[in-house]
Amino acid sequence: MYHLTALVTLLALAFYFFTCINVSRSRTRTGVKVPAMSGHPDFERAFRIQMNTLEWMPIFLPSLWLFAIYISDAIAAGIGAVWIVGRIVYFIGYSQAAAKRGPGFAIQAIAAIALWAGALWAAVSRVV
Amino acid sequence: MYHLTALVTLLALAFYFFTCINVSRSRTRTGVKVPAMSGHPDFERAFRIQMNTLEWMPIFLPSLWLFAIYISDAIAAGIGAVWIVGRIVYFIGYSQAAAKRGPGFAIQAIAAIALWAGALWAAVSRVV
């Protein structure tokens, strides 16, 4: 088993879960009632943070695991940890203002793309 | 292979697929045309049911499989079946009114968090 990658996966899920809870709390603070998904800029930013994290999950998780299986559990977990850090920076920045979402987004994007590219290189080299 | 967990996974996907079809049917009933995602409360609740199920997929599926691999195929599948039941209760309640979405949500949340916590405990105990 890939214990470090499993651990990083579960920590990534925990952080994602936190972004979901943050949307609920933002509903209470801003008065946007379910099922509405807009109506207050603070709520909309909280929702976009969750959604963007969700949107990257199908890129991040399969790339992370294919990298771990093909290349290295420890390196995959290390890059996965960088992804989580990027997501935390994104959360803090975007919660303050839409213009501050850039740095965290870039960190997590570079981490995810590195996992994807490493896995692709490994898969192609096995098939060819 | 983890046959029971595979079976529960495929049944969970089937139920999720059903919530997607339900959004299409709700468009026909309420007259909300694509690509609009709002305009009628019945449609918005149908869409939120699908979205919330989608939002929990990256928590549920990886936790389910890590639990199955680390601990037990049968126990993972059993808790996964509870998750599906919670999702069905959530679907029925939320389809009627936003205020009735609580019990189903709680059942599936407890099931997903149990899978996550079990997998985390197992992964940590392997690494430490």
Place this chain on the structure above:
Amino acid sequence: MYHLTALVTLLALAFYFFTCINVSRSRTRTGVKVPAMSGHPDFERAFRIQMNTLEWMPIFLPSLWLFAIYISDAIAAGIGAVWIVGRIVYFIGYSQAAAKRGPGFAIQAIAAIALWAGALWAAVSRVV
């Protein structure tokens, strides 16, 4: 390992990533600023293309892998490639007009359901 399925998975992620980038580019073209998710029909269609691709990811990816593990790496990868083609046809059609999204949607739906049904048949036959 399932090298062909891994390769098709990574190509599917790349195409999904492209639909995400397309939403960002559509924001620039149509002037819809974050965190707003509506305001111009071209932007809303670009967003729905990404969202629909995301919505099908939890159906496609687990079905693809269970099919590969239970039945065949090569057949899974072949059907997975059809799914990607369907997604590309969907992207091109829906980018032009909402009414043109049908054929691509049908292709990817048939491919995903074939993977799901094959995996279900295999899992049930192991359990029973």
